Amino acid sequence: MNDPLVVQYGRFLGDLLLFNLGESVRTGQPVIDIIAPRFFITVELALWGMVVAVTAGLFFGILSATYRNTLRDYGTMAIAVVGLSMPNFWLGLLLIYWFSIQLGWLPTSGWGTPAQVIMPAITMGTAGAAVIARMTRSSMLEVIDQDYVRTARAKGVKENLVIYKHAFRNAMIPVVTVIGLQFGYFLSGAVLTENVFAINGLGRLVVDAIGQRDFPVVQGTVIVLAVTFVFVNFLVDIAYRILNKRIELN
Amino acid sequence: MASNEQTPVLEVEGLRTSFFTPDGEVKAVDGVDFSVSNNETLGIVGESGSGKSITSLSVMQLIQHPGKIVGGSIRLSGDDLLKKTKQQMAKYRGNRLSMIFQEPMTSLNPVFTVGHQVSEAVRIHKKLGKKAAWQEAIRMLTLVGIPAPEDRAKRYPHELSGGMRQRVMIAIALSCDPELLIADEPTTALDVTIQAQILELIKELQEKSGMAVLMITHDLGVIAETADKVVVMYAGEVVEQADVKTLFTRPLHPYTQGLMNAIPRHDIDLDELEMIPGTVPSPQNMPDGCRFAERCPYATDFCIENHPELASPSNNVEDENTSGQTRCWIYTDEWNGSNPTKGVAANQ
Numbered sequence: 001m002n003d004p005l006v007v008q009y010g011r012f013l014g015d016l017l018l019f020n021l022g023e024s025v026r027t028g029q030p031v032i033d034i035i036a037p038r039f040f041i042t043v044e045l046a047l048w049g050m051v052v053a054v055t056a057g058l059f060f061g062i063l064s065a066t067y068r069n070t071l072r073d074y075g076t077m078a079i080a081v082v083g084l085s086m087p088n089f090w091l092g093l094l095l096i097y098w099f100s101i102q103l104g105w106l107p108t109s110g111w112g113t114p115a116q117v118i119m120p121a122i123t124m125g126t127a128g129a130a131v132i133a134r135m136t137r138s139s140m141l142e143v144i145d146q147d148y149v150r151t152a153r154a155k156g157v158k159e160n161l162v163i164y165k166h167a168f169r170n171a172m173i174p175v176v177t178v179i180g181l182q183f184g185y186f187l188s189g190a191v192l193t194e195n196v197f198a199i200n201g202l203g204r205l206v207v208d209a210i211g212q213r214d215f216p217v218v219q220g221t222v223i224v225l226a227v228t229f230v231f232v233n234f235l236v237d238i239a240y241r242i243l244n245k246r247i248e249l250n
Numbered sequence: 251m252a253s254n255e256q257t258p259v260l261e262v263e264g265l266r267t268s269f270f271t272p273d274g275e276v277k278a279v280d281g282v283d284f285s286v287s288n289n290e291t292l293g294i295v296g297e298s299g300s301g302k303s304i305t306s307l308s309v310m311q312l313i314q315h316p317g318k319i320v321g322g323s324i325r326l327s328g329d330d331l332l333k334k335t336k337q338q339m340a341k342y343r344g345n346r347l348s349m350i351f352q353e354p355m356t357s358l359n360p361v362f363t364v365g366h367q368v369s370e371a372v373r374i375h376k377k378l379g380k381k382a383a384w385q386e387a388i389r390m391l392t393l394v395g396i397p398a399p400e401d402r403a404k405r406y407p408h409e410l411s412g413g414m415r416q417r418v419m420i421a422i423a424l425s426c427d428p429e430l431l432i433a434d435e436p437t438t439a440l441d442v443t444i445q446a447q448i449l450e451l452i453k454e455l456q457e458k459s460g461m462a463v464l465m466i467t468h469d470l471g472v473i474a475e476t477a478d479k480v481v482v483m484y485a486g487e488v489v490e491q492a493d494v495k496t497l498f499t500r501p502l503h504p505y506t507q508g509l510m511n512a513i514p515r516h517d518i519d520l521d522e523l524e525m526i527p528g529t530v531p532s533p534q535n536m537p538d539g540c541r542f543a544e545r546c547p548y549a550t551d552f553c554i555e556n557h558p559e560l561a562s563p564s565n566n567v568e569d570e571n572t573s574g575q576t577r578c579w580i581y582t583d584e585w586n587g588s589n590p591t592k593g594v595a596a597n598q
Contacts, residue, residue, distance in 0.1 A: 147356040153312055154351075155344030155371040155422055159336070169361045243361065 021220035026212055031220040035202065039224060041111055042201035045124060045193065046186040048117050052125025053132055053182060058175075060129070061136025065171075066163060068141060076133065083130035088189060092123040092196035109198035120197045124189060128182040135178045139171040146170070173244050180236030184229040256287040257327075259429050259462035260309065260347075265322035267301075267308045276533040278304040278317070280486040283560075286479070288429070291456065291463040293477030293494070295470060295509070299530045301486040302466050306432045309464070310349050311339050327429060345375040348423035352435035354415035358407035365391070365403025368421050375426045390421040394451060413444035417451065424455055431456075432464040437472060449476055470513055474498060482506050485530050485541040488560055492574030502563060502576040504546045540579065552586075553579050 003011075015022070021031035060080065064073040099119060100108040110116045143149065144167050152166040153159075191203035198204075202221050209217035267279040279301040286292035296302045307313050309324055311331065324331045326347060331339065343349075351357045358367060368387035372378050378386060384403070391399035394417040407415055416436060423431055433452060437445035453476060456463055465476050473480055473494065480497045482490040482505065490503040501507045511524035528545040531537055539556050543549040556579070563574070563581030579585050 147351060147353050148359040150312060151351065151357045151419070151422070152359065153340075153343065154310060154349045156340050156342070156374050157344075157370065158340050166359055170359070 016223070021223070022216040024217050025214045026217075031216050034205065034217060035220055035224055038200060038202050038205050041199060042187065042190045042194070042203060043228070045111070045117075045120055045190055045199065045201055046183060048121035049124025049128065049186050049189075049193075050179070050183055052121045053128030053186075054179060056125065056129035057132025058136055059133075061133040061175075062140060062163070062168065064133070065137045065140030065144065073137075077137070080130040080133045083126045084134075086126070087192075088123050088127055089192040089196050091126055092119065092193060095119045095123060096196070111197075111199040111201070116197075120193050120199060123193050123196065124186055127189075128186065131182060132175060132178060135175050136171065139174050140167060143167045143171040169243070173240065176236060176239050176243060180233055180239075183232045187225050187228055256290060258285045258287050259327055260464065261285040261323075261325040262305075262309065263323045263325075265305065265308055265324065266320045267304050267313060268318060268320050270316045270318065273534055277486055277536065278533060279308060280536075281322070282481075282483070282486075282488055284481045284488065284491065286430070286462045286464055288460045288462050289456070290479065291453075291465055291477045293465045293467065293473040293480045294483060295467055295473050295480060296483035297468055297530060299485075299533075300483040302468075302483050303434055305483070306349065306434050306464060306466050309430075309432060310343060310347065312343075312349075341375070344371045344423070344428075345426045346428055347430040347432065348426070348428040349432040349434065350416070350419045350423050350436050352438050354412050354419055354439060357419055358415055360407055362406075363403065364405055364407060364410065364418050367407075368403070368418065368425055371422050371425045386425065387421070390425045391418070393455070394418070394421045394424075395447075396421075412440055413447065416440060416444075416448055420448075420451065420455070424459070424461075427459060428461055430462045430464065432466065434466040435468070436465075438467070438469070445472075446475075452476070470509060482509070485536065486533065487541065487577060489542065489578070490574065490576040491560070496574050500567075502567070502574060502581060503542075503578050504548055504580070505542050506576075508545075540577075548580060550579075550586075552584070558582070 012022075019032050021035070023030055024034060027034075060076045064076040067073050096108050096119065099106045106119055107113075107116050111120075140163075144163075146167075148170075149162060149167050152162045157166065187202075190201055191207060193199070194201045194203035195207060202225065206218055206221040208214075209221070262285065263283050265279055265282045266277065269276040269278055282301070282305055284292060284294070294302045294305065304313070304317070308319050309331070311319070313319060319332060322332075326342070331342070334342070358364070362370075365384060365387045368390055369378075369380075369383035372383040372386045372390075373380070376383075376386070388399045388403055391403060396402050396414060396417055402410065402414070407418075410418065420436075431452070436452070437448050440448060449472065452463065455461075463476075465472065467473060477494045479493050480491065481488050482497075482503065484503075484505050490497070490501070490506050492502075497506065498510070501510050505526070508524070508526040512526065514520075514523055526545055531541055531544065537543065537554070540546070540549065540553045540558055543553040546553065558577045558579050560575050560577040561582065563576060565581050565583050565585055567581060
């Protein structure tokens with residue numbers, strides 16, 4: 001503690017390489033041991049959220065693009081705006097109210113069983129689904145008027161395949177970027193969802209740690225989330241290369 | 251030539267295609283007739299907005315919303331295409347009738363290999379397996395003169411030049427031996443040297459297969475080089491049709507004459523090229539009378555008020571035994587204006 005700041009920082013970075021994030025001020029446990037189990041819960045939650053966001057987003061995006069400027073399109077996009085604008089903790093509370101309290105179908109909190117996954121996943125995924133749907137729609141609309149889509153029709157490809165093979169593969173390129181970014185937001189967005197549903201993930205941990213002024217834990221969580229974010233974006237870049245043949249890796 | 255007999259492959263009668271915009275119906279193609287036989291190339295020539303591309307897309311039934319074919323008939327070897335369902339049309343497209351487009355740079359899908367895109371048509375229509383279709387694709391790429399076809403087949407479109415891509419488009423279009431090939435400005439986007447190669451290639455493949463070709467272009471040079479018969483379109487209508495020799499030696503319609511005069515000539519020293527003043531009338535606001543009247547040097551009040559029909563000329567022509575038809579009052583018995591043939595002679 002008496003060393004100059006630079007030396008302390010150097011020591012901190014060295015420890016970081018060895019996955020040593022220090023000890024909790026409260027419990028004295030190594031931070032890495034506190035974070036690790038919760039990290040996987042948060043990643044799992046974010047992945048389920050992604051599943052909801054990607055399936056609903058792509059489905060509604062393609063739907064409104066293929067029925068552009070019809071009632072179906074306007075309806076879907078209106079719902080997307082609502083989904084995007086609604087704070088997710090509020091959506092979570094509404095879901096708990098309807099499905100747990102009124103209908104009694106799903107448990108209000110906890111993590112582990114499939115029934116406990118449904119509401120948090122929807123809560124996490126809705127805003128992402130809205131963003132992905134809007135992105136998919138505009139990207140599909142741009143692609144659908146391209147000459148090569150007309151070429152596909154001209155060679156007798158069935159309309160369904162024209163949309164899902166020729167147009168979609170191209171439209172996916174910008175959408176993948178958005179999906180990657182969404183995953184990053186999900187990791188941080190988990191803070192609210194985990195608190196609403198009392199899930200013992202990183203989000204709850206960091207909120208508790210802030211409340212207890214447990215700085216090593218806060219710091220460790222932030223680092224782990226940041227590294228995950230970077231890693232996910234790296235995966236997106238690889239996916240990008242697979243989708244877009246025009247990118248050369250030199 | 252595969253066969254010298256000529257039977258009509260494509261017969262278009264009274265074709266009308268409109269776009270239904272918020273401002274009302276826009277008649278892009280307004281009663282077009284033509285036919286093309288096997289071993290024959292029909293050129294459709296006209297400036298931008300004349301409806302020639304919409305005509306070709308109508309034949310393929312690739313008109314997208316808000317466009318719609320509102321009348322007429324399109325027969326392919328006797329089959330009325332407008333009576334077919336969407337599924338039946340999809341089976342014909344790329345199979346019995348094919349199309350190549352103006353922009354080879356954007357007409358191929360950037361995310362699939364060239365070989366995949368050629369073999370796709372074969373797989374759909376000839377029901378070949380993946381491997382057999384790939385072999386067939388390589389055979390087609392060889393046929394259209396692509397060097398090292400095995401290697402090129404694995405490439406993506408962005409790795410090929412414009413001329414090569416247009417050859418690939420031709421390979422896709424011809425992979426199922428169509429009866430009719432529609433070429434919509436196939437050389438407009440290419441270098442002049444490549445243009446000649448592509449036209450030569452289409453001609454060569456036509457001689458081998460005996461298919462009918464519909465050559466859509468605004469370039470009279472391309473017409474002179476490839477077409478047997480020519481249809482001149484203006485503002486959604488056919489204004490003149492004739493065999494290519496007749497058209498070039500004695501253009502009848504003032505619009506055709508204008509187009510001819512606009513071609514640069516090496517044998518006459520001109521400081522400035524002739525041009526046709528004005529623009530095509532807007533389809534929302536089509537004149538009641540002759541659609542060319544506004545830009546026509548010979549137009550009279552009669553022309554402005556009355557719409558002429560496409561007919562064989564019976565007036566103001568020296569040789570009346572002609573197969574050509576034109577849509578102009580000058581060549582009808584109703585004409586009482588000045589004799590335009592003098593004016594034409596002065597221009598030539």
